[in-house]
Amino acid sequence: MTAASSHPFETIIGLEVHVQLQTKTKLFCGCVTTFGSPPNTQVCPTCLGLPGSLPVMNRRAFDLALRSALALNCQIAPFTKWDRKNYFYPDLPKGYQISQFDLPFSFDGYLEVSDPKGAFEPRRVGIIRVHLEEDAGKSMHDEAAGTADSRIDLNRTGTPLCEIVTQPDLRSPQEARAWLNELKLLLVYLGVSDCNMQEGSLRVDANVNLHIPQADGRVAKTPIVEIKNMNSFRSVERALAYEAERQWGEWQATGAELGSMPKQTRGWDDAAGITRGQRHKEESSDYRYFPEPDLVPVTVTEEQIAAVRAGMGEPPAVLRQTLESRWGISAYDADVLVNQGRELVDYFEELGGLVGEGKMASNWMQQDVLRSLNERGGTIADFPVRPAAVADIIGRIKQGDFDTSRGREIFAAVLESGKPVAEVVAGMGIAAVDEGDLRALCEELIAANPKIVADVKSGKEQAAGGLIGQAKKKNPNVNPGKVRALALELIKAMP
Amino acid sequence: MAAEKDAQPVMTADDVMKVALLGRLALSGAELSSLTAELTKIVGFVSQLSEVDTDAVEPLAHPLDAQNVFREDEPAASLSTEQALAMAPRHDGECFLVPAVLGESSSA
Amino acid sequence: MPLTDYSATQLAAALAAGETTAVACTEAFLGRIEAANPTINAFLAIDRDGAMAQAAEVDADRAAGKPLGPLAGLPVAVKDVLCTTDQPTTCASKMLAGYRPPYDADVVRRLREAGCVIVGKTNMDEFAMGGSNENSAFGLVRNPWDLDRAPGGSSGGSAAAIAADMAPLAIGSDTGGSIRQPAGLCGITGLKPTYGRVSRRGLVAFSSSLDQIGPMARSAEDCALLLEAIAGHDPGDSTSLNVAVPAYRAELDKPLAGLKIGRVAAHYGPGLDAEVAEHVEAAFAAYEAAGATVHEVELPHAAYGVPTYYLIAPSEASSNLARYDGAHYGHRWDGKTPTDDGGIDSFDSPLVEMYCRSRAEGFGPEVKRRIMLGTYALSAGYYDAYYAKALRVRRLIRQDFLDAFEQVDLIGGPVSATPAFKLGEKTDDPVAMYLVDLYTVGTNLAGIGGISFPCGFTAGGLPVGFQLQGPALSEPLLLRAAHQYQQTTDWHTRRPTTVSA
Numbered sequence A: 001m002t003a004a005s006s007h008p009f010e011t012i013i014g015l016e017v018h019v020q021l022q023t024k025t026k027l028f029c030g031c032v033t034t035f036g037s038p039p040n041t042q043v044c045p046t047c048l049g050l051p052g053s054l055p056v057m058n059r060r061a062f063d064l065a066l067r068s069a070l071a072l073n074c075q076i077a078p079f080t081k082w083d084r085k086n087y088f089y090p091d092l093p094k095g096y097q098i099s100q101f102d103l104p105f106s107f108d109g110y111l112e113v114s115d116p117k118g119a120f121e122p123r124r125v126g127i128i129r130v131h132l133e134e135d136a137g138k139s140m141h142d143e144a145a146g147t148a149d150s151r152i153d154l155n156r157t158g159t160p161l162c163e164i165v166t167q168p169d170l171r172s173p174q175e176a177r178a179w180l181n182e183l184k185l186l187l188v189y190l191g192v193s194d195c196n197m198q199e200g201s202l203r204v205d206a207n208v209n210l211h212i213p214q215a216d217g218r219v220a221k222t223p224i225v226e227i228k229n230m231n232s233f234r235s236v237e238r239a240l241a242y243e244a245e246r247q248w249g250e251w252q253a254t255g256a257e258l259g260s261m262p263k264q265t266r267g268w269d270d271a272a273g274i275t276r277g278q279r280h281k282e283e284s285s286d287y288r289y290f291p292e293p294d295l296v297p298v299t300v301t302e303e304q305i306a307a308v309r310a311g312m313g314e315p316p317a318v319l320r321q322t323l324e325s326r327w328g329i330s331a332y333d334a335d336v337l338v339n340q341g342r343e344l345v346d347y348f349e350e351l352g353g354l355v356g357e358g359k360m361a362s363n364w365m366q367q368d369v370l371r372s373l374n375e376r377g378g379t380i381a382d383f384p385v386r387p388a389a390v391a392d393i394i395g396r397i398k399q400g401d402f403d404t405s406r407g408r409e410i411f412a413a414v415l416e417s418g419k420p421v422a423e424v425v426a427g428m429g430i431a432a433v434d435e436g437d438l439r440a441l442c443e444e445l446i447a448a449n450p451k452i453v454a455d456v457k458s459g460k461e462q463a464a465g466g467l468i469g470q471a472k473k474k475n476p477n478v479n480p481g482k483v484r485a486l487a488l489e490l491i492k493a494m495p
Numbered sequence B: 001m002a003a004e005k006d007a008q009p010v011m012t013a014d015d016v017m018k019v020a021l022l023g024r025l026a027l028s029g030a031e032l033s034s035l036t037a038e039l040t041k042i043v044g045f046v047s048q049l050s051e052v053d054t055d056a057v058e059p060l061a062h063p064l065d066a067q068n069v070f071r072e073d074e075p076a077a078s079l080s081t082e083q084a085l086a087m088a089p090r091h092d093g094e095c096f097l098v099p100a101v102l103g104e105s106s107s108a
Numbered sequence C: 001m002p003l004t005d006y007s008a009t010q011l012a013a014a015l016a017a018g019e020t021t022a023v024a025c026t027e028a029f030l031g032r033i034e035a036a037n038p039t040i041n042a043f044l045a046i047d048r049d050g051a052m053a054q055a056a057e058v059d060a061d062r063a064a065g066k067p068l069g070p071l072a073g074l075p076v077a078v079k080d081v082l083c084t085t086d087q088p089t090t091c092a093s094k095m096l097a098g099y100r101p102p103y104d105a106d107v108v109r110r111l112r113e114a115g116c117v118i119v120g121k122t123n124m125d126e127f128a129m130g131g132s133n134e135n136s137a138f139g140l141v142r143n144p145w146d147l148d149r150a151p152g153g154s155s156g157g158s159a160a161a162i163a164a165d166m167a168p169l170a171i172g173s174d175t176g177g178s179i180r181q182p183a184g185l186c187g188i189t190g191l192k193p194t195y196g197r198v199s200r201r202g203l204v205a206f207s208s209s210l211d212q213i214g215p216m217a218r219s220a221e222d223c224a225l226l227l228e229a230i231a232g233h234d235p236g237d238s239t240s241l242n243v244a245v246p247a248y249r250a251e252l253d254k255p256l257a258g259l260k261i262g263r264v265a266a267h268y269g270p271g272l273d274a275e276v277a278e279h280v281e282a283a284f285a286a287y288e289a290a291g292a293t294v295h296e297v298e299l300p301h302a303a304y305g306v307p308t309y310y311l312i313a314p315s316e317a318s319s320n321l322a323r324y325d326g327a328h329y330g331h332r333w334d335g336k337t338p339t340d341d342g343g344i345d346s347f348d349s350p351l352v353e354m355y356c357r358s359r360a361e362g363f364g365p366e367v368k369r370r371i372m373l374g375t376y377a378l379s380a381g382y383y384d385a386y387y388a389k390a391l392r393v394r395r396l397i398r399q400d401f402l403d404a405f406e407q408v409d410l411i412g413g414p415v416s417a418t419p420a421f422k423l424g425e426k427t428d429d430p431v432a433m434y435l436v437d438l439y440t441v442g443t444n445l446a447g448i449g450g451i452s453f454p455c456g457f458t459a460g461g462l463p464v465g466f467q468l469q470g471p472a473l474s475e476p477l478l479l480r481a482a483h484q485y486q487q488t489t490d491w492h493t494r495r496p497t498t499v500s501a
Helices: A059-071 A173-190 A233-254 A302-310 A316-327 A331-339 A342-355 A359-376 A387-399 A404-417 A421-427 A435-448 A450-457 A461-474 A480-493 B013-022 B029-051 B081-085 C008-016 C022-040 C048-063 C106-113 C156-163 C180-186 C220-230 C274-289 C302-323 C350-362 C365-378 C384-407 C430-437 C441-446 C475-488
Strands: A010-020 A083-086 A096-099 A106-113 A123-134 A138-140 A149-153 A160-166 A202-213 A219-221 A225-230 A264-269 A274-277 B096-099 C043-046 C075-079 C117-122 C169-174 C189-192 C212-217 C260-264 C293-297 C410-414 C449-457 C463-470
Touching: A010 A173, A010 A233, A059 A106, A059 A123, A059 A160, A059 A173, A059 A302, A083 C302, A096 A123, A106 A173, A123 A173, A173 A202, A173 A233, A173 A316, A173 A331, A202 A233, A225 A233, A233 A264, A233 A274, A316 A331, A316 A342, A316 A359, A331 A342, A331 A359, A342 A359, A342 A387, A359 A387, A359 A404, A387 A404, A387 A421, A404 A421, A435 A461, A435 A480, A450 A461, A450 A480, A461 A480, B013 B029, B013 C365, B029 C302, B029 C365, B029 C384, B029 C430, B096 C350, C008 C022, C008 C220, C022 C043, C022 C048, C022 C075, C022 C117, C022 C156, C043 C156, C048 C117, C075 C106, C075 C156, C106 C117, C106 C220, C117 C156, C156 C169, C156 C180, C156 C212, C169 C180, C169 C189, C169 C220, C180 C189, C180 C449, C180 C463, C189 C220, C189 C475, C212 C220, C220 C449, C220 C475, C260 C274, C260 C384, C274 C293, C274 C410, C274 C449, C274 C463, C274 C475, C293 C384, C302 C365, C302 C384, C302 C430, C302 C441, C365 C384, C384 C410, C384 C441, C410 C475, C449 C475, C463 C475
Parallel strands: A225 A264, C075 C117, C075 C169, C260 C293, C260 C410
Antiparallel strands: A010 A160, A010 A202, A083 A096, A106 A123, A123 A160, A138 A149, A149 B096, A202 A219, A202 A225, A264 A274, C043 C117, C169 C212, C189 C212, C189 C449, C410 C463, C449 C463
């Protein structure tokens, strides 16, 4: 899908991400921020921009923003201020957005992304700034209705947003998608946002152009294009891939370089799979920023920063390494677990502690817990089989009560019935097979399988495996390993 | 940032038109010409500030040196939809109605 | 003595003593309003029913023995720039004709809690932009001392209402002198408190870093009474000071011996009317006779106050008034394309056309001028030379005051270079009109307090005002100094005879 291997250019990608902070109320007023409410039911004079209304900063919003910036390894400005970004639009009732211009509260950070399967090299993506601003409302235009009006819902106006602007450090659409996943994971871990693109709590715009090495050693650069209207991480990847190809074609046709035209904005059409140029609005870019007179500046001390750091918990990147070293699991396994979220990691660690080691716990997490969780839906918190039960099953396997595949059946039965492990085990008639019974069974099978005996005797020990299936049919409780060992012993003892 | 303009500027009708559109004001022909003259005079008047040496002076945006004013993240009563729309020139009982908005959501 | 001749303090005492009722007071002032307003045009809205109902409630509470504050039952006129749920809030603009806010301004809430009887909303320069009240979309206001002259602005309606005994108390707003200058031209007392002393919540914003709400009345004593009710911290205004409100009336009678008053030589340039200068000097002499000392001080950047103000205020205003676009409230263009007038007639979209025409129809010429000026001053390429430059000079102006207040307690001087000027005299020359704010803008730029009160009359019978400016939160001293002056003079008790009851 990427053009990198077949075309001689580098794709240069930068992202601008808007994240809605998970506060109860809006940034400047006490209206709630619940998604999906009937239009204009969560509004007040402040977020409606009524005459005489004034903003007051939500402390929790600032704290969550600070937490995000620290997790993104940013510098925190000791003194930060608010600015007005002035423009006219019906979803912006004041005619300006309260945002941050020249003194954002944080800057110069980074977030790394790597692919455990090695699809791309680990990438450290620089973050130019993270700042806090208020969201605008929604305008809805029903083309089908044929009216000349748009409908304006201001519920969303004033919702706190963190704007995260990256350096153009990404080099492929897949990297961009993976980086967004990592960002989302991080912010969900921090409890900052639910990063749900479908609900609009995370939005992405991308800036992309190509660097094309020339024969004379110069690097030609295509004009930068801003892509908007991508509604999922997959759309971001597809849009970037499409746009890179489109720019390559454009370059070959026109040779137009960076600087020869103003930055273009193109909208992604997911259904058609293409980007479309949007009408160029020149004067709308003069936002006439000036300091917001209705809000006073904010200072942040080292003590406050330390306090926020202390309360943050381990971010995913650190947690992956912690799990690897603490439990001796692979980078791949750690990645799978961490990507499922903190609650699942807690579940795993509890299980690992009970089992006494990580590898089996990790296998059971991935092959049993996660699989059934995905089938059933719901969260790990609601999952009826708790770590103690899984540990119980694993313990019995280790004791030799039954094998792993039997153990899986037990797990499934526990999940479905809700009964305790012991009861399920007993109900399935699982019992340790008496040594005498096992011997008798093996002798019976050996007598019934002269070909297998002959094969084993002629040196093909693996033929003994053929007895295991038969043994299980006769007695599902037999341990396959024991059957094999005993059968071999008996066969070898035969004349 | 673009170059600063020196003192004694003259506003042209073109300047005035651009500013009018930026400020969303439809000016009549008469207003365009009277504003061009008036604004030239006013801008000339305020430009005397260039005489003041402010090289070592920080801007003062707030007259008082207050900082860190916050409110707690607790819900407060919102207006009813009826109240919100009460003064709207056009609405449909749920939303404000405006002439069609072209393009997606807010911001350039 | 008719009730309308009483000062607010006297009325409060009479009400407390049972010598009169709130209903009687309110009826008296409403009668005066109905008689005089057709001539003066001080009020844009008169709420007879609401006022009488409120007055009756106060009387009933008093009769029932409920404890009532000193303002209970006193009629108050409120400048139409403050949000009131029960009366329109128009800011004297077609843009907000008929607009009813869904909430009361914090000051209005406090007035109601104090039991005040809000008799109506007063006329003003549109969106508080002006110095003569000739910029109202609903007709100019006449100075009760001379009906052919302006009352000053932008709180011209409130000033005229007090001067003509239409109300004993009024609320005004002051961004560059809009309480103090009309107070001076109308012979009444008006105070601009320290920035942040009174909540701006519900004050329709003109210039957010300069706007303040303040009391206007016949005397400093009355202003103190009103200020006690409206001052105080409001968590809904991030710029509101979290500082206790002093009992302003308690210290009014402390003598002034030892008070140091500054006099700024640069105030007395060729533009200052000779009679004004004479009365201002007499006021200084009166203070000296009372035991104060007068010292020469400098405000080196005072001459730059007006240009600084006329960059900052319009810039903030251009942003504050962007919300008036016909989309969510206020005037909207009816969609009918006007005949071509040689002006701007092509727009990017129907939406943009709606914005442009709604605003063109809704705003008066001065408002448009200031929006244009402010938009220009903030625009790309001009921000540094204009707006940012003005913010730097502002810091210098504030520092001038801080330095001066190291040497003196208060600064005295004229509030206006001339007495009330003729209606129409300055309307052709915006810069000439801007210069009426010469003595007052510095107070707002520095965020400090200022009070103006009458100190004499011209030979032609026009009031002359005297201004005192003090450091941040010096309202107790400002009120005390003005009050003490009013104990030994009677300028503030004089009344115009142009409009009879």
